Amino acid sequence: MAGFLGYVFSHFQSTANTTKMAGQTNGLEKRNKYLENSKEDFLYHFGFGVATLDLPKVFGDTKFVCTGGSPGRFKLYAEWFAKECNIPCSENLSKSDRFVIYKTGPVCWINHGMGTPSLSIMLIEALKLMHHAKAENVTFIRLGTSGGVGVEPGTVVVTTEAMNAELSDKHIQVIAGKRIERPTQLDENLRLELCELAALKNIPVVTGKTMCADDFYEGQMRLDGYFCDYKEEDKFAFLEKLYNLGVRNIEMESTCFASFTHRAGHRSAIVCVTLLNRMNGDQVKIEKEKYVEYEERPFRLVTALIRKQLAI
Amino acid sequence: MAGFLGYVFSHFQSTANTTKMAGQTNGLEKRNKYLENSKEDFLYHFGFGVATLDLPKVFGDTKFVCTGGSPGRFKLYAEWFAKECNIPCSENLSKSDRFVIYKTGPVCWINHGMGTPSLSIMLIEALKLMHHAKAENVTFIRLGTSGGVGVEPGTVVVTTEAMNAELSDKHIQVIAGKRIERPTQLDENLRLELCELAALKNIPVVTGKTMCADDFYEGQMRLDGYFCDYKEEDKFAFLEKLYNLGVRNIEMESTCFASFTHRAGHRSAIVCVTLLNRMNGDQVKIEKEKYVEYEERPFRLVTALIRKQLAI
Numbered sequence: 001m002a003g004f005l006g007y008v009f010s011h012f013q014s015t016a017n018t019t020k021m022a023g024q025t026n027g028l029e030k031r032n033k034y035l036e037n038s039k040e041d042f043l044y045h046f047g048f049g050v051a052t053l054d055l056p057k058v059f060g061d062t063k064f065v066c067t068g069g070s071p072g073r074f075k076l077y078a079e080w081f082a083k084e085c086n087i088p089c090s091e092n093l094s095k096s097d098r099f100v101i102y103k104t105g106p107v108c109w110i111n112h113g114m115g116t117p118s119l120s121i122m123l124i125e126a127l128k129l130m131h132h133a134k135a136e137n138v139t140f141i142r143l144g145t146s147g148g149v150g151v152e153p154g155t156v157v158v159t160t161e162a163m164n165a166e167l168s169d170k171h172i173q174v175i176a177g178k179r180i181e182r183p184t185q186l187d188e189n190l191r192l193e194l195c196e197l198a199a200l201k202n203i204p205v206v207t208g209k210t211m212c213a214d215d216f217y218e219g220q221m222r223l224d225g226y227f228c229d230y231k232e233e234d235k236f237a238f239l240e241k242l243y244n245l246g247v248r249n250i251e252m253e254s255t256c257f258a259s260f261t262h263r264a265g266h267r268s269a270i271v272c273v274t275l276l277n278r279m280n281g282d283q284v285k286i287e288k289e290k291y292v293e294y295e296e297r298p299f300r301l302v303t304a305l306i307r308k309q310l311a312i
Numbered sequence: 313m314a315g316f317l318g319y320v321f322s323h324f325q326s327t328a329n330t331t332k333m334a335g336q337t338n339g340l341e342k343r344n345k346y347l348e349n350s351k352e353d354f355l356y357h358f359g360f361g362v363a364t365l366d367l368p369k370v371f372g373d374t375k376f377v378c379t380g381g382s383p384g385r386f387k388l389y390a391e392w393f394a395k396e397c398n399i400p401c402s403e404n405l406s407k408s409d410r411f412v413i414y415k416t417g418p419v420c421w422i423n424h425g426m427g428t429p430s431l432s433i434m435l436i437e438a439l440k441l442m443h444h445a446k447a448e449n450v451t452f453i454r455l456g457t458s459g460g461v462g463v464e465p466g467t468v469v470v471t472t473e474a475m476n477a478e479l480s481d482k483h484i485q486v487i488a489g490k491r492i493e494r495p496t497q498l499d500e501n502l503r504l505e506l507c508e509l510a511a512l513k514n515i516p517v518v519t520g521k522t523m524c525a526d527d528f529y530e531g532q533m534r535l536d537g538y539f540c541d542y543k544e545e546d547k548f549a550f551l552e553k554l555y556n557l558g559v560r561n562i563e564m565e566s567t568c569f570a571s572f573t574h575r576a577g578h579r580s581a582i583v584c585v586t587l588l589n590r591m592n593g594d595q596v597k598i599e600k601e602k603y604v605e606y607e608e609r610p611f612r613l614v615t616a617l618i619r620k621q622l623a624i
Contacts, residue, residue: 032540041536042595045426045528072409097384098426114357114410115429117564120527127538165486174477175530176542176550215432216357218487224353226439226576228344230488238488252429264538283354 031131031264041132043125047095050132058093059133063106064306065126067119068143068298069253071100071111077143077299078102078109084303085312106310112142116171116212116256123260139190140261140268143298146210146249147220148274149242153286154294156203156301158194159210159270161185162254163247165219169209171259184258187267190305194269197304203297208248210270212255220250222282239278249274271298343443343576353444355437359407362444370405371445375418376618377438379431380455380610381565383412383423389455389611390414390421396615397624418622424454428483428524428568435572451502452573452580455610458522458561459532460586461554465598466606468515468613470506471522471582473497474566475559477531481521483571496570499579502617506581509616515609520560522582524567532562534594551590561586583610 035041042049068074075092082089082104090103094110099122102109112122123140130138148155161169162184170181191207198205217225221235242250254270261268273294275284286294306312347353354361380386387404394401394416402415406422411434414421424434435452442450460467473481474496482493503519510517529537533547554562566582573580585606587596598606618624 032535032538034535034540034544035538038536040595042597044596070409097382113425113427113430114433115425115427117427117526117528118425118430120529121426124527124529124538131538165489166491167489173530174526176533176546177477177479177553179478214429214486215436216429217432217436218485221488223344223346224350226344226347226436226443227572228346232346234488241489260539283352284356285354 035128035131041128043129045096045098045121046101046125046129047098048093055129055133058103059108059129060135061106062103062108062130062133062135062138063310065108065110065130065138065140066143066302066306067110067112067122067126067140067257069112069114069145073295074100074109074111075102078104078107080299081107081109081303085307087312105312107306112253114216115214115252119253120256120260123257127260127264127266138266139187140257140266141302142253142257142268142270142272143302144251144253144270144272145275145295146251146272147276147278148249149211149239149247149277150279151206151248151274151277152204153274153276154204154290154297155248155274156198156205156297157210157249157272157274158191158198158205158207159186159254159258159272160191160207160246161209162258162270163209163211163245164255165212165214167211167241167245171255182259182263184255185262186258186269190267190269194271194301194305197308198301201300201304203301205301206248209246210254210272211242211247211250213250213252216252220278224282236279250278271302273297347440347443353440355441357408357410357433358413358437358441359410360405367441367445370415371420371441372447373418374415374420374442374445374447374450375622377420377422377442377450377452378455378614378618379422379424379434379438379452379569381424381426381457385607386412386421386423387414390416390419392611393419393421393615397619399624417624419618424565426528427526427564431565432568432572435569439572439576439578450578452569452578453614454565454569454580454582454584455614456563456565456582456584457587457607458563458584459588459590460561461523461551461559461589462591463518463560463586463589464516465586465588466516466602466609467560467586468510468517468609469522469561469584469586470503470510470517470519471498471566471570471584472503472519472558473521474570474582475521475523475557476567477524477526479523479554479557483567494571494575496567497574498570498581502579502581506583506613506617509620510613513612513616515613517613518560521558522566522584523554523559523562525562525564528564532590536594548591562590583614585609
């Protein structure tokens with residue numbers, strides 16, 4: 001029921017420019033009532049909790065949570081950002097080996113692994129972290145890599161909506177054995193601002209839907225997996241269908257990211273660079289130097305936005 | 313269609329003691345025909361491929377692939393095994409930061425991250441790796457942690473079948489926008505042998521179904537997530553229902569692991585220790601020392617089996 005009501009309500013809110021407090025519910029859902037009474041909440045996959053770390057002191061000033069799959073890339077992003085802004089970069093604050101967490105002033109860098117289940121664990125614990133830390137007005141941005149659909153490698157896709165593997169713009173959860181579908185919209189103003197900034201910085205950008213697949217091979221109709229029960233023409237028909245539905249890239253986290261951040265009342269955006277055009281192949285075949293430059297693009301774009309918004 | 317035929321066929325095969333070659337199809341599915349012609353197959357998330365590493369030389373002797381979520385735990389497991397068997401432990405053979413890969417003689421240790429999407433990437437690339445390396449008779453074993461359903465913390469659950477979040481014993485994939493369901497059975501003889509060995513080694517063991525959830529919080533009806541639209545009594549009703557369906561633990565990878573290994577014709581087993589009894593709580597609250605001892609149990613059991621079978 002919450003999912004359905006959430007969808008109806010959010011439909012009318014979708015283009016409104018709302019600024020919400022991180023600690024506030026957004027009218028769609030009440031935050032977990034069990035959480036309010038917890039004095040010992042332990043964020044298991046971060047390896048620390050309310051009772052083991054002064055969360056308001058360490059995380060209370062957070063204004064942006066930047067996230068993406070790879071732990072190594074997020075360490076690098078944090079270090080680059082610290083250097084550019086001439087502010088210190090924390091050590092890895094995570095006390096578990098499941099995720100890495102770096103902090104550079106008001107920006108948190110947390111990796112999320114691959115796929116919506118891994119992302120969902122990170123996001124729930126990051127939302128709880130922001131709540132316990134009493135951080136306000138926190139924006140969540142996913143900076144990722146993806147496969148392009150009809151766009152040139154190196155293009156940065158800023159997502160309008162996330163589409164699931166069943167080709168609807170919903171995040172599907174199964175709770176107590178029942179399917180619940182929730183909307184996957186992202187902040188309209190943030191998206192437009194990112195697109196404008198990309199143009200200013202000469203970063204090739206498109207905006208469109210992002211398909212969220214549940215696996216890298218069959219779910220994305222790759223021909224180079226271990227299993228492949230479909231034919232090459234089925235793959236191209238599928239990619240063509242996606243393109244006609246407005247999809248410009250495929251990754252594995254967008255529906256959950258959009259749904260959870262929206263449901264929690266946080267502004268959010270998804271900014272992914274494409275490493276190949278799936279219309280032309282399945283394997284990533286780019287020179288190391290070009291690969292590194294492509295990986296930098298979401299970082300350059302998102303940090304331009306952060307520095308502008310925070311005036312740092 | 314393949315899923316349906318696979319299920320019917322495998323139903324009659326489920327208790328047969330079949331020994332299959334890693335390079336052979338098992339009658340259920342033809343291996344990917346596109347793979348046969350590939351001289352450049354690059355295992356993107358391992359960071360190496362056919363053209364960059366002598367795969368038969370490094371991986372050709374593999375007889376067991378042991379896998380589980382945490383990279384740190386799998387490094388430790390590999391080091392322990394090497395020490396126990398007095399054989400060398402390789403460095404981390406992965407050239408990407410997505411997974412770690414260690415090799416100790418005929419045993420490969422690869423972590424898979426959290427959730428079926430992350431696992432599916434690792435498994436597909438591990439299956440391709442075993443194929444390219446010409447490894448034969450490879451057994452796959454998942455050694456994990458889990459939440460117990462009506463069993464004491466520290467109990468090792470050896471899985472009979474994996475059940476999905478919709479409560480059917482199937483792995484659900486969405487390919488080209490269509491749902492495909494495949495069986496999640498595991499090797500019966502391997503399971504019984506593991507249970508016998510556990511008794512011999514005084515490791516508390518039960519055998520039953522494992523539920524595979526798509527997230528850690530709402531999907532497992534935890535009350536301590538950021539969102540919680542259900543009540544405490546709904547949680548207990550759900551856990552009770554799972555128990556009555558034969559479920560003894562909950563984790564996040566079993567359906568995909570069982571389905572992919574079965575479909576590829578490899579013997580496989582899932583051996584997870586429970587870190588808590590979900591009937592009594594949601595947070596893992598055990599002393600560090602006990603935690604380490606619990607984490608060792610799947611390792612002690614699985615390596616006893618490996619050393620017995622390989623006579624090392």
